[in-house]
Amino acid sequence: MSTSFKAKSTHLPEEPFFYETFDLISTHIPTVAGTREENVNSIALRIDPEIYMDMCLDALEYMLDTMTQENPQNVRQIGSIPLRINNIVSLKPSNHICIAGDSTVSVWTNGEIYSCFMFYGQDKFRIGHIDDKLETSLERNSGLSTIEGLNNKSHIEQCRNCFARNACAGCAGDNYFSAKDGEIIPESFCNLVKKSLEKFLFKYVEIKEDPAKWQHFKTHFSETYLC
Ligand code: SF4
Numbered sequence: 768m769s770t771s772f773k774a775k776s777t778h779l780p781e782e783p784f785f786y787e788t789f790d791l792i793s794t795h796i797p798t799v800a801g802t803r804e805e806n807v808n809s810i811a812l813r814i815d816p817e818i819y820m821d822m823c824l825d826a827l828e829y830m831l832d833t834m835t836q837e838n839p840q841n842v843r844q845i846g847s848i849p850l851r852i853n854n855i856v857s858l859k860p861s862n863h864i865c866i867a868g869d870s871t872v873s874v875w876t877n878g879e880i881y882s883c884f885m886f887y888g889q890d891k892f893r894i895g896h897i898d899d900k901l902e903t904s905l906e907r908n909s910g911l912s913t914i915e916g917l918n919n920k921s922h923i924e925q926c927r928n929c930f931a932r933n934a935c936a937g938c939a940g941d942n943y944f945s946a947k948d949g950e951i952i953p954e955s956f957c958n959l960v961k962k963s964l965e966k967f968l969f970k971y972v973e974i975k976e977d978p979a980k981w982q983h984f985k986t987h988f989s990e991t992y993l994c
Contacts, residue, residue, distance in 0.1 A: 816955035816958075816959075819955075819959070820955075820958065820959050820962060822847075823847050823848055823849070823959060823963060824962060824963060824966055826845045826847060826848060827845070827848045827850075827963055827966055827967060827970075828966065828970065829845075830845050830848070831967070831970045831971075831974065831984075833987075834983065834984045834987040834988060834991070835974055835977075835980035835981075835983050835984050835987075836983060837979075837983055839987065848963055849935065849936055849937045849956065849959055849960045849963055850934050850935070850936055850960065850963050850964060850967060851933075851934055851935070851936040852934075852967065852988075853988075854933055854934060855933070855934045855964075855967065855971075856971075856988065859933070860933050861920075861932070861933050861934070861935070861936065862919055862920055862921060863918050863919055863920070863939075864917075864918050864920065864935065864936060864937050864938070864939050864942065864952075865883075865918060865936065865937060865938050865939050865940075867882040867883035867885075867914055867918055867938075867939050867940065868882030868883070868894070868910075868911055868914035868915065868918060868939075869918065869919075871883075872894060873886075873887070874897060875887050878896050878897040878898060879893060879895075879896055880893070880894040880895050880896060880897065880901070880910075881893060881894060881910065882894060882910065882911070882914040882918075882939075883914075883939070883940050885938075885940030885941075885943075885944070886914070886940060886943075891909065891910070891913045892910050892913055892914060893910045894908060894910035894911055895908070895910070914939065916951070917939045917942065917943055917951060917952075918939040920932050920935070923951055923952065924951075925951065925952060925957070926952070929957075930961075930964075931957075931960050931961050931964045934960070934964050934967075935957075935960045935964075937956055937960070941956075942956055
């Protein structure tokens, strides 16, 4: 049985300039992207996956605990948690790991189009140019079909029968740059998703069993996630 919540949008313009000038409520301003080597080098500076996992699991616990309080000081989605929690709660399917090439593209300053800024400069991810008549079918656009192979769970062998498939969310570009030889999706990412889902489900059952916590959770969930 699915659970429904009364959705109340509290999505505020975080970037007033883009909101007031272009009427954009959600603006993604990435850090300056570089070549593959530069991206790989920046990833090499990352912390150990085990430490990162502990931090993410603590953040998830904190977020859920906060959502069960009557007047929490701060309820926000924590972006590093690799779960699409609104899909789990509302039992919605999720086919893509992230929105790259699915509902967004990135246009470089020279007019080249990629599914995400992270892939700039790599021919196999190039979708086209703003002056081109674009072919948008997966069979004919190699840039789109390349990203689908990394981002669409029904195109990725290891995702097809994964129990976390509808909950899993992350960054296809990050996965691409972090994957070791032979990997499409890094093992460390899948481990983090599965551990996070396990933790979420245990906490979710615990919250549902306590009427006061459940009521607060529903209220804050609807405020936090655009259902
Ligand atoms: S956890 Fe890994 S295998 Fe499972 S759906 Fe996500 S990316 Fe695919």
